[in-house]
Amino acid sequence: MLLAIDCGNTNTVFSIWDGARFIATWRIASDHKRTADEYFVWLSSLMMLTKTEATISHAIISSTVPRVVFNLRVLCDRYFNCRPLVVGRPDCKLPVAPRVDQGTTVGPDRLVNTVAGFDRHGGDLIVVDFGTATTFDVVDSDGAYVGGVIAPGVNLSLEALHMAAAALPHVDITKPARAIGTNTVACMQSGVYWGYIGLIEGIVREVRRERVSPMKVIATGGLASLFAQGTDLFHSIEDDLTMHGLVLIHDYNKENANA
Numbered sequence: 001m002l003l004a005i006d007c008g009n010t011n012t013v014f015s016i017w018d019g020a021r022f023i024a025t026w027r028i029a030s031d032h033k034r035t036a037d038e039y040f041v042w043l044s045s046l047m048m049l050t051k052t053e054a055t056i057s058h059a060i061i062s063s064t065v066p067r068v069v070f071n072l073r074v075l076c077d078r079y080f081n082c083r084p085l086v087v088g089r090p091d092c093k094l095p096v097a098p099r100v101d102q103g104t105t106v107g108p109d110r111l112v113n114t115v116a117g118f119d120r121h122g123g124d125l126i127v128v129d130f131g132t133a134t135t136f137d138v139v140d141s142d143g144a145y146v147g148g149v150i151a152p153g154v155n156l157s158l159e160a161l162h163m164a165a166a167a168l169p170h171v172d173i174t175k176p177a178r179a180i181g182t183n184t185v186a187c188m189q190s191g192v193y194w195g196y197i198g199l200i201e202g203i204v205r206e207v208r209r210e211r212v213s214p215m216k217v218i219a220t221g222g223l224a225s226l227f228a229q230g231t232d233l234f235h236s237i238e239d240d241l242t243m244h245g246l247v248l249i250h251d252y253n254k255e256n257a258n259a
Contacts (some may be wrong), residue, residue: 003056004246006073007063008109009132014043015243016054017162024052028254029175032067036074043075059084060250062108085253087112087246093253098145109242110137111145116245117218118143124213126204128234129241130221132156134196136203141213145246149203154196154223161188162208175229197230204233 002017005028015025026046028034047054059076061084063069069086076084085092087108095115098106109129114137117127123141126148128134133156136149152160154173161168171188179194181187208215219227219234220241228234238244 001054001058002247002250003059003076003084004243004250005059005063005073005084006059006109006178006242006246007068009064012068013243015246016052016056017243017247018054022240024050025055025243030065030068032065032071033070034071036071036078037096039071039075040079040129044079056080056082058082058160058250058254060087060246061085062087062112064107064247065110085250087249092249093256094249095252096143099140100145100147106145107135110135110148112242112245112249113137113220114139114143114145114245115248116238119244119248120238120241121216121218124211124215126207126215126217127241128200128204128219128224129218129222130154130219130223130227134199134221136207138207138211138215142250149207151199151203154192157196158188158192161192173223173226175226193227193230196227200227201231201233 002018004015006013011027011028013027015022015027059082063073073084074163076082094111100106106183113127113129117125118139122144123139127137134151134152134153138146138148140146171185173192174189175193176186176190179190181190203219216235217233218236218238220238224237228237
């Protein structure tokens, strides 16, 4: 079975793919200090508690936190006796190479989302990912990543607002009942929610203006469903987009191992 690992700035997700479906998915806070042994104790305990019988034979990693990769690779090598593919490394091939400025390093999560988005929706696509940062990935007609946009994440913006203005409290993001808030919390929630709706619609509008072909828009990430309530922009919400992309990239490399 395949162990797919998606390490973001905030959380790391582990999923087990049995060849037809994901039989288990678990999440842990990203921490570069966590050792391979700690990962294994946590992961094996969850597998026993959930009665997940799985023999891991392959692994693939996507990580936006470079310092975490070493211990994840040790985890796979030491405890599962397999050498993981790492998205973004030269030995991990992509179906279509990205077309960006020479010398540019594209985030592994963006490459994975591009592969998954193209597989499910075809080209001429914008993938909006609500993570620690809010990213917009532009997928060309042949499935190539051709650039995009990076904006501050929603929770990051809320935290910055709270830290910079002593009188403003920390608030949770939610869709407000009205745009005009009648108390401080409601005012902040309205500003963040509708401000991000404006940001999303504005960036998509400008991207579409620069493209010749009509562009579909899909969303992924923890807050995608929440923001979909405030706009009709999204053609689809994809909760498992990144994991689907990891499976596709692993299969592509397995099929082209000797190419």
